[in-house]
Amino acid sequence: MAQTMLEVDNLATGYGAVQALKGVSLHVDKGEIVTLIGANGAGKSTLLMSICGEPRARAGRVLLDGEDITARPTHEIMRGGVAQSPEGRRIFPRMSVLENLVMGAQAAGQDPATQLPRVYDLFPRLKERQAQRGGTLSGGEQQMLAIGRALMSRPRLLLLDEPSLGLAPLISRQIFAAIRALNESEGLTVLLVEQNANQALRLAHRGYVLVTGRITMSGSGAELLARPEIRDAYLGGSH
Numbered sequence: 708m709a710q711t712m713l714e715v716d717n718l719a720t721g722y723g724a725v726q727a728l729k730g731v732s733l734h735v736d737k738g739e740i741v742t743l744i745g746a747n748g749a750g751k752s753t754l755l756m757s758i759c760g761e762p763r764a765r766a767g768r769v770l771l772d773g774e775d776i777t778a779r780p781t782h783e784i785m786r787g788g789v790a791q792s793p794e795g796r797r798i799f800p801r802m803s804v805l806e807n808l809v810m811g812a813q814a815a816g817q818d819p820a821t822q823l824p825r826v827y828d829l830f831p832r833l834k835e836r837q838a839q840r841g842g843t844l845s846g847g848e849q850q851m852l853a854i855g856r857a858l859m860s861r862p863r864l865l866l867l868d869e870p871s872l873g874l875a876p877l878i879s880r881q882i883f884a885a886i887r888a889l890n891e892s893e894g895l896t897v898l899l900v901e902q903n904a905n906q907a908l909r910l911a912h913r914g915y916v917l918v919t920g921r922i923t924m925s926g927s928g929a930e931l932l933a934r935p936e937i938r939d940a941y942l943g944g945s946h
């Protein structure tokens with residue numbers, strides 16, 4: 708039977724008077740890729756950040772492998788095996804590629820030397836550019852670096868916020884292929900937030916649709932791709 712790794716139970720949170728999440732429930736099983744799709748402002752980034760403890764839950768719970776992590780500080784959640792590749796990438800622009808990667812391991816108490824070969828295998832481009840400053844990389848390379856840095860912490864659960872944002876289609880396909888490869892080779896569990904619903908639903912085992920802070924639909928990636936409401940709202944009606 709599938710083992711639940713992440714369980715989000717009726718989670719509500721927000722910023723001041725803005726209620727960004729209004730009682731969201733979802734789960735991600737061990738070894739699954741699950742995607743959360745939704746329009747701008749639906750609350751997708753807030754959900755990923757809230758799983759990591761900031762912004763704090765106002766109601767509801769987050770469980771990791773059955774343990775309640777809702778009230779834990781972010782650094783403890785990270786050390787507990789959750790890594791996030793945030794929207795906008797937030798790499799350190801003045802540090803080299805290698806330094807960025809090493810920081811990712813150290814932040815989680817992992818040995819960089821053990822983790823580096825995995826990340827360089829997945830993204831050989833990062834190895835070629837290891838001495839280059841992060842801020843001078845192309846958009847696609849910065850995205851690889853952000854994901855690579857998250858992987859350096861050897862997470863049990865990888866949270867990815869819009870990895871395809873602003874990338875040319877070929878590059879975003881490469882990033883998605885890398886996520887699939889990691890899932891297949893290491894069984895890495897992934898929660899992926901995307902506006903590119905087409906690619907995300909093709910990659911994911913299951914998906915959820917978030918509309919202004921509430922889940923409105925869920926199903927397998929194939930089921931959601933086939934639904935007319937999804938096509939009209941998220942796939943430009945043309946697929």
Ligand SMILES: Nc1ncnc2c1ncn2[C@@H]1O[C@H](COP(=O)(O)OP(=O)(O)OP(=O)(O)O)[C@@H](O)[C@H]1O
Pocket residue numbers: 722725727745746747748749750751752753754794902
């Ligand atoms: N720091 C903040 N302060 C106040 N309101 C915020 C803050 N961050 C997000 N919000 C609001 O919370 C809601 C959800 O935002 P969120 O960034 O989670 O959406 P999203 O689905 O990730 O959107 P996008 O795809 O545009 O990134 C929006 O109405 C947004 O304006």
